[in-house]
Amino acid sequence: MITVMRPNPLRDPQDRRLPRIAGPCVLVIFGVTGDLSTKKLMPAVYDLANRGLLPPGFALVGFARREWAHQDFAEVVHTAVKEHARTPFREEVWQQLSEGIRFVPGQIGSEEAFSHLSETIADLDEARGTGGNHAFYLSIPPGLFPTVVDQLRSHGLAAELPGRWSRVVIEKPFGHNLESARELNRIVSSVFPASSVFRIDHYLGKETVQNMMALRFANQLFEPVWNNNYVDHVQITMAEDIGIGGRAGYFDGIGIARDVIQNHLLQLLALTAMEEPNSFEASQLRVEKQKVLAAARPPARMDLHTARGAYAGGWAGGERVKGYLEEERIPRDSRTETYAAIRIDIENRRWAGVPFYLRTGKRLARRVTEIALGFKRAPHLPFSETDTEELGYNAIVLRIQPDEGVTLRFGAKVPGTQMEIREVNMDFAYGGSFTESSPEAYERLILDVLLGDPPLFPQHEEVELSWEILDPILDYWASLAEQPEPYEPGSWGPKGADIMLARDGFSWRRP
């Protein structure tokens, strides 16, 4: 290999057609038989190859407790790709990929299996020219991280040699409180440097989340009103219409606040509330997110400004459904919440006095994620009171999923002779103005891992800051003797959450 670095004469910053193609590398997936792997990771790898973004020397290694040969695994990938890939299946793309597919059977704790893995990778470095660049995707329960990370170290797979890289990708949950998050970070960072640890929060890979930054910082229209002079409160909602399904073992004792608020909702809050970064470099973006998370405070009166619930049995969307406590393998006296609503205050000049309400729940009326900025009422209305009876708030709603887009709500005159005002929507639908098939979040994130591009990955400081916000709330809930308030399935949550907003003079938006 040539070691002298010279600028590539074929690259030109003005040549914006040329995509960045990842360098040759091996992607090793632990827990490759899982749902995430077959439904998201393998299809995303294929879609990247189909878009010409994977290098000719790319290899995919699966590691799991199955007695499979390489061909068996290739068959599994083939099926997963055919079923779940976003882009059409093309034989020549499959040929390119299948050349580099390998499988290593074995237990996570087995010395032998890791020696085999290390040999397989070394072979690939030779045969595929992957040049010692490896990414390890841990699609396994966090309890197994210490073992895997340790095995990688002892088999020399985590070593950073000059001109090569070794990266590790981990999925949420990043711990279950501040202490465990620190412990997890200690384990991973004892082997991999911080810059080689990629924490995947697939929400951040969504086009609509990235669009928040475009909306705020590429436009003159919104930023002037994006503060406490005009905004009176913000609601961030992530609702699911399904129950816990088969995740009882994971979910009970964890609860939805740990599962969703700590990562997704607090990241959305950070992106909504942060100041403009100096540039979109990872370090700059991270500084701004950390600043705003450090200024965010949990409510002073937990009893007034938090609410939790668990769905009761009943009818949801035309189906008879079980209540949380009747679900399989859930103890009748479980105190785990399936709905959580909290108020967060951000103590800085831009947001002082503007409450941020975060809510999330299962078995709500429909699946929706959105951020709604509610505006103050107009200071003076030159209309008689009866005219403007229906006049509510102006609002900007960023719809993250589904039906991605932006809605602006404002008052308009009802046609006719009288001056009557009605709230109307001005709608921008992402799907209407851009591609029907925008890349999946995992495509973007996997490519960024292979390129070593970190802006979309939270680092441990952000994770710890968000636990610092959430921990006092979780402690307060743990101290309560009663079970979470039951709510009707298919509704918009427990009464307590409505009362919590009414106390501040607001009401929840119906998303």
Added chain:
Amino acid sequence: MIITLEGTTSAKISAELLRARRSAGSPAQGMVLTLIIVCDESEYSSAIKASMEAGREHPSRILLCVTASGRNASLDADVHIGEGTPGEVVVIRMRGAVAAHPASVIRPLLLPDSPVVIWWPGKAPQKQATDELAQLAMRRLTDASSSVRPLAALKARAADYTPGDTDLSWTRLTPWRALLAAALDQYPAKIKSVVIESQRRNPSADLLAAWLHSRLKVDAIRKISDGPGLTAVRMTTASGDIALTRPDGLLASYAVPGQPERLVALKRRDFTELLSEELRRMDEDVVYERTVKSLLDGDEPAPKKSRAKKASGKKVDSTPKAAKQTAGSR
């Protein structure tokens, strides 16, 4: 839904578009641009298919101007709405004196404020400055490969270059250029010479040669192969060739010195993909500008010579002059 309007006017077409959208229940569409396609009856069906599919990625108002035969001035239109595209498609047939004033028909149909792109799948006007429709657009797409003399067509484009022009023979090169650039990312060696193999009369190969010549400052030698399209690029370094060879127009093999040969999917792309790539950017492509203009410099002898050579019927052969230069540079 297809609505046919015979002996119509622009105002009637506009009114029909509005009415059709209202009755479809979505009066506010997120269309991002107007795409004008100028073609004749023979190119019509492939052009409408490609543009409607590209419209999936870039919802647009697509105006297909078909020049039809007939001496009497007349204007007919078909309005397509909800035909599997998020935008609108209007096929406009102009005859006689109307055909001589196409802008008068098209101008009232442009979407307010948003960009206008024009695409000539076949023959493009020689001078864009005097072409009414070209003047309406901020992006102009031509396709030299549809011409009988592609290199001459490219040179005409270069002489007439206006910011916003692109030729699809340049678009076709993007995957090749991306892989070659990625090869040099990985293997940053000094390139001593370059050989490009392609079918005869391949304007993409002309542009690739010009681009590599300008970036690498070495001569790019052209060789003629059986195709399809571009078949190989070899960049010679001190320790061997960086080679990208694609004999079947589908799957390429990729070789870098000291590394095993590997496969990479490199399909020849159809119009839909080319158009989708073009519609992603509305600003000018300065790299294309420099490359296409360098065809006029005369310091790019390779394409011309190999063209003369192929007349002799020999395949896979370089020009004597270029071969000598390569030898000299070693």
